[in-house]
Amino acid sequence: MSINIIVYLDEKNDKLKMTNRNLDVEKNKTGIQNQRITWWLFGKLGNGAFLPTTGPLPGFEWDDPAAAKPFFKIIGVDHDGRSLSIDDTNKPGAKEQQWSYLLRVFYDGKFYESVFSKKRPLKIRKKLLADHPIIINR
Numbered sequence: 001m002s003i004n005i006i007v008y009l010d011e012k013n014d015k016l017k018m019t020n021r022n023l024d025v026e027k028n029k030t031g032i033q034n035q036r037i038t039w040w041l042f043g044k045l046g047n048g049a050f051l052p053t054t055g056p057l058p059g060f061e062w063d064d065p066a067a068a069k070p071f072f073k074i075i076g077v078d079h080d081g082r083s084l085s086i087d088d089t090n091k092p093g094a095k096e097q098q099w100s101y102l103l104r105v106f107y108d109g110k111f112y113e114s115v116f117s118k119k120r121p122l123k124i125r126k127k128l129l130a131d132h133p134i135i136i137n138r
Contacts, residue, residue, distance in 0.1 A: 001014075001025065003037045004020060005040070006019040007039050007103060008042045009045050009107070014112065015043065015112065015115075016113060016114040018103075021111070021134070022133070022134050023135065025037070025138070026137075026138055034073070034087040034088060034089045035087065035088040036075070036082050036085055036088075036124065036132065037135070038084065039060075039083065039086065040082065045107050047108070048112075049081025050077045050082075050083070050103070051074050051105065052077060058104065059077055059084055060086065060104075061102045062077075062101050062102075063099070063100040064099070064100075065124065069135065070115065071090045071097070072089060073086065075087060079116070088135070090137040092128060097133050098137070099134060100132035100134045101132070102114055114133055121129060
């Protein structure tokens with residue numbers, strides 16, 4: 001099963017927006033096949049690219065990587081940078097959980113993020129946490 005999310009630019013706030021910020025994913029009942037989640041750049045961003053998933057500013061980053069690692073596998077960015085995929089490997093019997101994440105795109109000479117910069121003080125980051133896109137496994 002594949003889940004597709006459209007990512008576009010909110011020019012008013014210079015932030016990435018997406019069609020589904022709170023993605024509710026049912027657990028894989030059979031445990032046989034992972035669910036692929038793919039983000040696609042749309043509109044003006046179609047001329048941009050997701051940043052690579054490795055490096056100091058990755059195109060996809062978990063807010064809490066250690067907690068998410070057992071349940072997800074980052075596949076990476078496609079050859080032209082216009083889509084980014086991960087596999088949800090959450091199996092039957094796992095408890096319901098949610099994970100917040102960050103997307104980064106380079107477009108027209110600028111970097112764009114789906115949420116705040118991690119460089120902000122923790123106190124401010126916690127106030128903005130409600131703006132994080134999340135994946136929920138039920």
